Amino acid sequence: MGNVLVVVEQLNGKTGEITFEMLGKGRELASALGGELHALVIGGQADELGIADKVWVMGDGALAHYTSANHKAALVAAISAISPRVTLIGNTSIGMDLAAGASAATGIPLIAYCNALRVEGGQVVGTSQIYGGKVLAEVAPEDGACIVSVLAGAFPASAGRSDKTPVLETLAPPALDNRVRFVRLIEPEAADVDITKAAVVVSVGRGIQSADNIELADGLADALGGVVGASRPVTDAGWLPKSRQVGKSGLRVKPKLYLALGISGAPEHLEGMKDSGLIIAINQDASAPIFDVAHYGVVGDLFEIVPALTEKIKG
Amino acid sequence: MNIIVIVKHVPDLVEELEIAEDGKDLNRDFLKFVVNEFDDQALEQALLLKEKGGGTITAVALDAPEIDQTLFTCLAKGADKAVKIVGDLEGRVTSHAAAHMLADALKAMSHDLILTGVQSAEDLDGQVGPLLATYLGEPHVSVVTGVEARGQMVVVRQEYAGGVTGEFEVDLPAVLGIQAAPQPPRYAPISRVRATMKEKKLVEIQAAAADGAGLNVRQMVRPQVASHAEMIEGNTDTVVERIVGIMAERGLMNG
Amino acid sequence: MLTSEEKVYFGILVILTLSWAAIDFARIAAVIVSRPGFSVRVVLSRAVRRLPSMLTQVGATLPVFRLRPREGVFHYLIFAAFSFYALVNVLDTFSAFTGFSTIGQNVLLDAYNLIADVLSVLGLIGMAYFLVRRFVQKPPVLNFNPGVVLYPKVSAGGIRRDSLIVGAFILTHVGSRWLGTAFHLAQAQETSLYLPTASVVSLALAGLPAAALAFGVHATFWLAVGLILLFFPYFVRSKHIHIFFAPLNWLLRPDRPLGEIQPLKTDGRPLALQDLRWHQLLDTYACIMCNRCQQVCPAHNAGQPLSPAALEINKRYYLTDHLHEFADGSAPRVPLLDYAISREAVWACTTCGACVDICPVGNAPMLDIIDIRRSLIEQGDTLDAGVQKSLENLGKQGNSFGASGRARAKWTQGLPFKVKDARKEPVDYLWFVGDYASFDARSQQLTRLVAKVLNDAGVSFGILYEAEWNSGNDARRVGEEGLFEMLAEHNVAALDSAQFKEIITTDPHTMNALRFEYAKMGKRYKVSHYSQVLARLVDEGKIVLRPQNGVNGATRRRVTYHDPCYLGRYNRVFDAPRALIERSGLQLVEMPRNHNGSFCCGAGGGQIWSANSKQAERPSEQRIREALALGDVQTFIVSCPKDMAMYSDAVKTSGNEGKVVVKDIIEVVVEAMAESAHEPKR
């Protein structure tokens, strides 16, 4: 059998985007393997998972709060009960606890940091992004089953949503492992923005011209769920606090998306952001060095493009 | 509290990485190695715990090129003991094999807490921390950004996306994968490292035999990197359309 | 003549005051001499050798004129009067005891009287000037930035009080003597052509009764000569002890080049006065608290809490307060950071050397700062994140950029020829390129230009490729001595593997390390800056500059030039870049601060690695302002890759884009070469 099991990630009662990304991919893998797509919910709720053929729901209040020990035990129990061919786990904080832990406990090999998956001659082949993204390794399990930890954003989430109602089945929870005990969740304080932790940084340079125009960047950052960063002249001028400065004498950032608006790309600035996942630069000057490190570039006026872009994203 | 810090050497990513001829590993002839940055955070966290509550720190590493220097740096920063696990350790050691060897060695070393870096650039088959914890039968928490000792347990903070953190009590002994210490890793002056090399010795332990990760590496490739941005042309509408498209492709449009 | 009673009192006074002063003086000497590194033999031979130059230096008080020529003049008046008064006081005492009079004796004594008379008045004028300056004008250069650590007695106005006491003393001393002479003349009812001013006053006194005149003679003697005796013990504790220690400092200070710093063992303890070398304590006593060093300090000018003057002043007050304990060795070790300077100030120094260069008494406050940094590094002080990252990069990859050490010669890609590998074939010039010129994207194209010009001129040169590491100059100045040693050892080995006649460097900081600091490791290299080599090639006709600029009556373009600290003050290279500019047909307009008085760009001593966000106006921005104030200067020429980074940024951040362009000297040369190429061949 070639069933694919997606481990549903829920925090604070909300299903993470990564889950739908995995479900979409899982659907594709399941049909290539001639099996079913299953989802596993540990201690949570099974809404929105209509794309799965079957949803396993394990546990109750005791597992409601995520703890690495309990949820690992639960996952291990579920894998031995369901025996999936492929187990997909998000490469998130939670997934980092679970995937390697389950691999060690079950002896099933793990493909980590996976950003591409396919079935070839009946075998699952995964591509793992290692060495800081500088190398892609194509790997396959020596035999049969595997666990895969999937990078966020690797697959489209849209393919993982459906309004069908899945078959629900309950699984008995394992004995609790109380060596790790949940205390509380702490929400980030709204006041302090840490640009090094944001997935999206919308950075502005001197091209923004004045403090008043910063709100343009704020709007775009809000729409993208990101934060606003800056080059040094902008923080020097006091248009943004020093804590937003990217670069040699500021902070080094590595977000998934870095938007450089009106930044020329001086070496001191590039030093702080060149390793970002995706860099898009908007600058009037076609010869600005920022275009040497950006993945995509637009030669144009930021005051025209940014408002239009914000509008478009807001939908 | 007796703390073990696992340190690991990884290829320095500022170097051009070349793929070996068989396409299954890096060409290791010219690689330069540096300590995994998260292991540095783990050591800093250990030093802070020791400064606050006393105890000992033992740095443990699998043998690797230039690892002695790194172990001496740990000693220079304030670790009490440094252990090098030696054996047949040529080429890339999988995380599973490393965890097996470490588990074997650590069983014999009394400890309350094991700190590792949350991940390394090399762990294709998973992070060492949870593997090691499972082999040792100890609880484990990944992506830890704060540790506080409280008797026979520690209170740790685990970080999730969007800045949300979870707080947990963890019974000891336990393994923690450190993402960031509360303060940046300290600097070890070269003269002190050199002095430590003269004053102290590394303890060597023979590595146990260990299985691999159960994976076949079919090939390694380097992704194409463009030396210049792909330029998006057209009027504002087309440009905006295209940017949104690119962001959507990468799953960046969901907030 | 004194009465016999007066003579006895005078004798007692001499013995009491002089021995009191001598004891304190001996204590100071003991404190200095007992410091590490003091050797009587070395110091004596140095003194003998230096005596002539010291005498001219001090005799003309040359260094006092720098930066403050007007004060220099008035100071000279006091200096001359006071020096001459050494003789006057002796002769006056002699006269007072014997009744001998210098008036109307012979030509020599006539001249003596004339000089004494004139100098008395000039000295009084000089002193009055300084009192007015300090207490009425209150020039801002005498204030310290907010946040500068000051010894409690200093913040309580100690320097002002000291100045007031000494000022009043000099006025009284000189004034009384002068008045005394007038009383003498009035008593003798004569006037003298050789005592013009005293004679005029004597006429006014002439009408007084004889008793009053006699009293005047006695009172002014006591106020002049008696006062100076009373003053001796105070003197040793006042800032005016500089009149002894300043000449001594010029005589005895080590003759090390500015850029060669001494290793220091701190044993991981916070640095205290006890750890300083003897000459660092001599500095303390030589200091006249003039604040010139602070006036030229880029960090102080940027509003940071660093004042090299305050450092010396605090040391001095502390030592004076604890002189007994220091003399008998019982003084506790109190970290300098507790009272002399703040940690923040220590980390703000750019090691520009301006304070050392300007100090009129030959002090080197910068050395103390570097020493404190070393002890901080040893103790594991929390470093600025950028500095720490750069040090780690240097340790790992041999460059501060954290780039792969193997990519060191990547800049050569795109050159139409292959740069020789000096490890593989002998070359005339070994080019030690340096980090910025090798890795900074902005500088790389300039580095390629230099390579092309050298190549076209037929120069045999090569580089060390990946075997070149950072010279360690900045690492050493950040205080990371071990790292400096490691880098230096590596580079020396690499240089040993190459065959060359001379080293060229792009970076002046590198030049300093190779030239002065590697010499201490037994390696004496001939090191030239690329501007020097270019100038030489122009002289030899191997580079042809036939600029159109300025030819046939066309006006020459006005440009200015910035002397990099490490090229100018440290390596004394001033002329080569200027020659290149002139030969390129440009008209060089000097900024007010030029040559060894140049103003630091703010990058040195590891500052280019640090965030340094607490500057009110960056030194580089102040410098751009200085250049623009010249009027009609649109080109700002530099000869250091770090300057290129600092100033092209400063032009933007000071909002002067389009008004002034920063150009490297190589661009100037290449432009002039291109013009000569276009000239029709004759």
Ligand SMILES: Cc1cc2nc3c(=O)[nH]c(=O)nc-3n(C[C@H](O)[C@H](O)[C@H](O)COP(=O)(O)OP(=O)(O)OC[C@H]3O[C@@H](n4cnc5c(N)ncnc54)[C@H](O)[C@@H]3O)c2cc1C
């Ligand atoms: C030691 C040192 C440390 C430094 N550290 C840092 C650091 O940490 N971070 C940092 O950022 N810098 C740092 N700098 C400064 C750096 O050298 C540059 O000066 C700075 O990055 C330039 O900022 P910028 O790109 O915003 O400004 P500029 O270089 O002036 O670029 C503005 C850009 O905006 C474009 N533009 C203008 N109007 C528009 C418009 N309407 N639409 C689109 N584009 C427009 C222009 O074409 C231009 O390219 C440092 C410098 C030094 C010397």
Ligand code: SF4
């Ligand atoms: S070396 Fe320069 S920066 Fe340092 S104290 Fe002296 S003048 Fe100031």
Ligand code: SF4
């Ligand atoms: S150190 Fe020199 S320049 Fe500075 S205050 Fe003292 S005497 Fe003046």
